[in-house]
Amino acid sequence: MTSEFEELLxxxxxxxxxxxxxxxxxxxxPSLVGAVVRDGRIVWxxxxxxxxGHEPDADTQYRIGSITKTFTAVLILRLRDEGLLDLGDPLEKHLPGTGVGEVTIAQLLGHSSGLAAETPAPWWERTPGSLRPELSDVLGERPLLHPGGRRFHYSNPGYTLLGSLIESVRGESWEAVLRREILEPLGMxxxxxxxxxxxAGGWAVHPWAxxxxxxxxxDLCLMAPAGQLWSTAGDLCRxxxxxxxxxxxxxxxxxVWEMHAPSAPPEAGEWESGYGLGLQLVRTEGRTLIGHTGSLPGFLAGLWVSVEDGVAAVALxxxxxxxxxxxxxxxxxxxxxxxxxxxxxxWRPLPEVDAELLALTGLWYWGTSGFGLKLVADRGVELYQLKGNGRGSRFRARPDGSWIGLDGYYAGETLRAVRRADGSVDHLDLGSFVFTRAPxxxxxxxxxxxxxxxxRGLRQ
Known part of the structure; x- marks a missing residue:
């Protein structure tokens, strides 16, 4: 959607x-560049x-560190959408011989695989990637520190495995796939x-002088999918x-919206942040942000998007x-x-309305709890509890006349109208819950x- 006000005040x-x-x-x-996107357009x-006189601009490259992980995650989702893998697949199915093949692709994406946070010494961010020519050099002798799927534990080697998985399935380098499937289409x-x-050159500033x-x-070599990329504020805005x-x-x-959803429980005491599929999630100042941060010696980067506000920003x-x-x-x-x-x-009215669908709208009861059913675009519906913070969801229409839940408690659940022999609606069925017109x-x-x-009442 194009902003009505293209320029900022x-x-x-x-x-x-x-x-x-x-x-x-x-x-x-030494330098800092920032940029802002509003409704899909760079506005500042x-x-x-x-x-x-030597300020950088939105076309100056900086190293973006772990923002690279989000690009790698997008490539994995592309493979999933093409039917070449499933996020629930164990790594071994597509990349055999790693020694940690029981972890799933989803766990690697969401940092819940239990893998170690870093490679064995020496520190991989400040040493040549040629020191780690094989995956065994990246993983080390004790790669798994926690049971898979039990907790969030950020893992750089995990994204190295995802990069190698992309290469195994595509049959070409991670860099080539990245350029063809993301950078070129998005004009980056x-x-x-x-x-x-x-x-920009990378610098360390003395803490006391x-x-x-x-x-x-x-050059991070095998670790590249975890943090190799250089980019600009302009490209990152795209x-x-x-x-x-x-x-x-x-x-x-x-x-993409699937990437926004939390994929693993946060650490104790960190309820204001989480991790989706290749995306960090934070709640700050009453606003939900999705994106990623990045750092490598000499560079710091941040990218956040507020989908609700239609605003995103980059700082390098x-x-x-x-x-x-x-x-x-x-x-x-x-x-x-x-x-x-x-x-x-x-606000605009719907382009057309189905009389049968319109007849389903209004008040329904699950037991004694009142719910409203609202008709939305594309024959979808929205179900919401009238009092309190109840179990509400949006639903997308299916060709067979039922609906599939998109969010909330009923995400993935099927809503359908159950009819009597004469064709009238007896009740709504939602995952075995029965909704009737009266309590x-x-x-x-x-x-x-x-x-x-x-x-009945209560007789004294």
Missing amino acids: PSTERALFHRVAVAQAEGRT SGARSCVD GRTSTQAQAPH DVMMPEPAE FAAFLAEGDERVLSAES ANATSGLSAAAVAADLVGIVADAEPRIPAP YEPSAEVPGGVDEGGW
Whole structure:
């Protein structure tokens, strides 16, 4: 959807630039670039640098670290959608001989496989990938630390396995598949596995003095699918727009939204964050953000999308530590969303209505709990409890006249209208729950039957 207001207000632009300037100064990073997307379009970018007149722009490459994982996850979902694998498949089915083949593809995507967080020494981010030429070098002698599927435990080697899985199924390199299936369709010509000018250099800033030292930029080789990529604020804004709405050339909206859903329980005390399929999920300032953070020696990166607000932001810096690029990106989203709230689309009636469907709308009862059934676009329906925070869901119409739950308690469950011999509707069946027009309607097929004495008061 195109924004009615394509340009940001001057006051909003100043607030965005102020946030970037403060972050660069207080974070003591050589340079920092930020950019904002609204309704799929880049509407602002700005930067600060320690060298006057040499500020980066939205076309300057930075290393993006673990944001690379989201690209790898998209490639896996593409294989799933093509029917070449299932997320519940054990790794061994498609990539034999790893020694950890019992973990599932879904567990690897959501960091619940139980694999170790890092490779064996030396530290993989600051040493040549040639030191780990085989998967056994990446996994080490004790790769599994936890039972699969039991807890969230972030694993860089897990995404190395996913990259190797992509190569095994496609029969070509992860880099080639990435370029053909994501970068080219989305027009991300400034995203690459190796630095391409103009690009920022990576620096370490001394924690107790305003001096700095260059960081090495190693080729991660097998570890590339976990953190290799270089990109720009402009390219990442295009990727952010894709993560919000999907793109049929790359991945359907339905599959992208599947990535947004939590895939593993968070750690104790971390109820404000979670992880989907290749995406980090956070709740901050009353706003849900999906995206990913990234870091490698010399670089920090953050990408967040607020789907509800139609706003996304990217922040890239060339320092090993000192500031949170993720926090800067989240603040950029909040500045735009708060200062210029999304204008809702005008209400419009449905293009057509089916009289039989319309007759199903209105009040229904599950036992004594009242629910509303609302007709929505494309013959879909929405069921919601009238009091309290009950079990509500949206449903998509199926060709056979039933509906499939899309979210909430009834996600994946089937809703259908059960009719009498004369064609009239007796009740709605939803996963064995019976919804009737009146509480425990005597004429309907209520499980367990209805007491013959009917409703009664309490005699003293």
